[in-house]
Amino acid sequence: MSTPIVQIEHLSYHFGQQLVLDDITLEIPGGSIYGFLGPNGAGKTTTLRLLLGLLRKRNACIRLFGADIATNRIAILKRVGSLIEQPSLYLQLTGRENLEVFRRSYQCPKQRINEVLEMVDLLDAGNKKAGSYSLGMKQRLAIAVALLHDPELLVLDEPTNGLDPNGIIATRALIHHLNTAHGKTILISSHLLSEVEKMATHVGIIHKGRLLFNGTLSALQQLKSNHARIEIEVNDPDKAMLLLKDDFEPLYANGKISVAFESQQRTAQLNALLHQQGIEVYKIFVIKDDLENLFVKIINN
Numbered sequence: 474m475s476t477p478i479v480q481i482e483h484l485s486y487h488f489g490q491q492l493v494l495d496d497i498t499l500e501i502p503g504g505s506i507y508g509f510l511g512p513n514g515a516g517k518t519t520t521l522r523l524l525l526g527l528l529r530k531r532n533a534c535i536r537l538f539g540a541d542i543a544t545n546r547i548a549i550l551k552r553v554g555s556l557i558e559q560p561s562l563y564l565q566l567t568g569r570e571n572l573e574v575f576r577r578s579y580q581c582p583k584q585r586i587n588e589v590l591e592m593v594d595l596l597d598a599g600n601k602k603a604g605s606y607s608l609g610m611k612q613r614l615a616i617a618v619a620l621l622h623d624p625e626l627l628v629l630d631e632p633t634n635g636l637d638p639n640g641i642i643a644t645r646a647l648i649h650h651l652n653t654a655h656g657k658t659i660l661i662s663s664h665l666l667s668e669v670e671k672m673a674t675h676v677g678i679i680h681k682g683r684l685l686f687n688g689t690l691s692a693l694q695q696l697k698s699n700h701a702r703i704e705i706e707v708n709d710p711d712k713a714m715l716l717l718k719d720d721f722e723p724l725y726a727n728g729k730i731s732v733a734f735e736s737q738q739r740t741a742q743l744n745a746l747l748h749q750q751g752i753e754v755y756k757i758f759v760i761k762d763d764l765e766n767l768f769v770k771i772i773n774n
């Protein structure tokens with residue numbers, strides 16, 4: 474297996490007396506979109522700042538591309554593009570001129586400006602002043618700046634924050650495109666599970682400085698289906714409750730019976746049992762806890 478692009482081992486961090494990160498261990502595989510998810514104040518930005526060497530800690534075990542950030546910061550940052558704090562754009566300059574300013578300091582070839590404008594879908598708006606851009610366009614221009622030196626890893630802190638629905642969709646599409654068409658590994662933080670669920674291949678859930686989940690999105694969704702229930706609507710709920718009581722631990726609420734989902738076979742058994750006892754089954758379906766509920770459950774554990 475190839476070395477993960479990011480490896481954090483047992484990372485803790487204090488601001489004064491406050492423990493902000495508590496023994497964080499995670500890995501981000503190359504080629505992934507890693508959604509770093511947590512409510513406000515969970516410790517996402519602090520983790521990202523430590524990762525990029527913007528905050529320092531002695532003996533923190535943080536490796537990017539297999540090298541320790543503490544001793545290889547400059548070499549590592551050449552391979553990383555990031556958007557952590559507010560994008561620092563010159564609003565009186567055009568999108569193209571903004572890129573030219575950064576291109577000179579990064580010493581990238583001139584043609585790179587057109588390439589990154591195209592990547593973020595701003596080629597047509599490149600000659601307009603950044604001050605006239607929508608928030609979503611400004612965000613895309615800032616991402617274009619982060620892409621100038623052709624980084625392998627892109628770190629974006631809450632990239633959809635404050636955007637309108639169209640801006641959110643465009644940013645999501647851009648992240649997906651950068652990953653699939655340009656091979657970028659992307660780390661995005663977010664406080665919205667629904668957002669992460671739409672973009673990420675891998676997920677880390679952080680709450681109060683502790684990492685509660687780290688794995689693939691499908692593993693998280695598997696966890697979700699383990700929380701699924703079967704809902705049943707019948708002509709005689711009282712009789713059905715009696716029948717199911719011993720084997721299925723049914724719950725009754727709002728005129729509906731529900732039992733924990735175990736397997737399709739078990740669902741068929743339940744249906745057959747009700748049918749054999751003369752109960753008419755009007756509806757029987759699996760309801761999955763949406764990830765939002767699961768997230769709340771995970772963080773409340």
Ligand SMILES: Nc1ncnc2c1ncn2[C@@H]1O[C@H](COP(=O)(O)OP(=O)(O)OP(=O)(O)O)[C@@H](O)[C@H]1O
Nearest residue numbers: 488489493511512513514515516517518519520664
């Ligand atoms: N420079 C700082 N000095 C002191 N405390 C800080 C500092 N930066 C962050 N904190 C505290 O550390 C904790 C984690 O903050 P952090 O910004 O990492 O969280 P977050 O998950 O990124 O949340 P948000 O989405 O609100 O930015 C919070 O309690 C915050 O108040």
